[in-house]
Amino acid sequence: MSGNEQKYIQQAFDSNWIAPLGANVDAFEKEIATYVGASDAIAVSSGTAAIHLALSLLGVSSGDQVFCSTLTFVASANPILYLGAEPVFIDSEPDTWNMSPKALERAFVDAAREQRLPKAVIVVHLYGQSAKMDEILNLCNRYEVPVIEDAAESLGSTYKGKASGTLGKFGVYSFNGNKIITTSGGGMLVSNDRHAIQQARFLATQARDQAHHYQHSQLGYNYRMSNILAGIGRAQLEVLNERIASRRKVFNTYLQELGDLLTVNFMPEMLNTMSNRWLTALTINENAFSTTSEILEIMRNHNIEARPVWKPLHLQPLYRGAKYYPHKEKSHVAERLFWSGICLPSGSNLLEGDQMYIIDSFKKALRMKEPVREMV
DSSP, X not given: OOSOHHHHHHHHHHTTOOSBXXXXXXXXXXXXXXXXXXXXXXXXXXXXXXXXXXXXXXXXXXXXXEEEESSSOGGGTHHHHHTTOXXXXXXXXXXXXXXXXXXXXXXXHXXXXXXXOOSEEEEEOGGGOOOOHHHHHHHHHXXXXXXXXXXXXXXTXXXXXXXXXXXXXXXXXXXXXXXXXXXXXXXXXXXXXXXXXXXXXXXXXXXXXXXXXOOBSSOOOBOBOBHHHHHHHHHHHTTXXXXXXXXXXXXXXXXXXXXXXXXXXXXOOOTTEEOOOSSEXXXXXXXXXXXXXXXXXXXXXXXXXXXXXXXXXXXXXXXXXXXXXXXXXXXXXHHHHHHHEEEXXXXXXXXXXXXXXXXXXXXXXXXXXXXXXXXX
């Protein structure tokens, strides 16, 4: 916590307004919109809810296709199923670990030939790193398909000077307990289309018609954020820049201490982007003397919570049989990242001594038999 949350929570109690809506909700929405440079924002119960609302606003329904990054948490794609639509998963590319423009283009070519273009493209900014948005937006604009940016992990990151989540039609942020700032649970939908956000507010409040009685003409959802959680979010937002600086410092320490190991490669930061480094992610190459599963087990035995990279959605049992486009023929980047990737502890409050313990344990897990890069 930032230490200032209680002030905003007390304001909610003093006003006797703790349910969804309220002064904190209104202020939190405006503050997020201002921070990222979006025209408007709506605070909701989760990032998943925000994606669901965005797809609903774009008219996604049964039988439609939606293209989606495959290397991501399942919440990025589940709302596609909520609406009865079909996900088409797009592989990653090596420069950012995010959606491959090459794979996306092949998916568009096939969809156009079949006269079944997707209703939307959901691009995920993985672990804080922005995808290649110029290439992706150029393709989507060519086919007149709107983009939803799942920026759940990348609040505070930038792409060519613009905030992650503000380049597409809609942007989505998450304030889950593990995110760079948290409300314990919650999310935000942002857009430069004020009318769309106003419609999202309507849908997220059970789609109640303007009438003195309770009248509903279309399906709505109970997705609004509570006034208390929004107060927590306001205090958290005040320290977001400090959190980003802390996460980047954690990453730089890992890079300094492990970057010379031939078997380790860190997630890249593309030129003209700034990652919030929500998590420090790296891969172990095929010359390593330990597998990722062995390393993770050793770390667990040292009471260190390291984790694998997200399992690609096209490999998940839930999405068995879904269409999938690899980066290149016989080049499945997301699968390779899954089998070789590890996320190290990256908390903003990670103490220097604890991080060095993690680094030492990680080196031991690698068995320290690999050579060190020679300095040129």
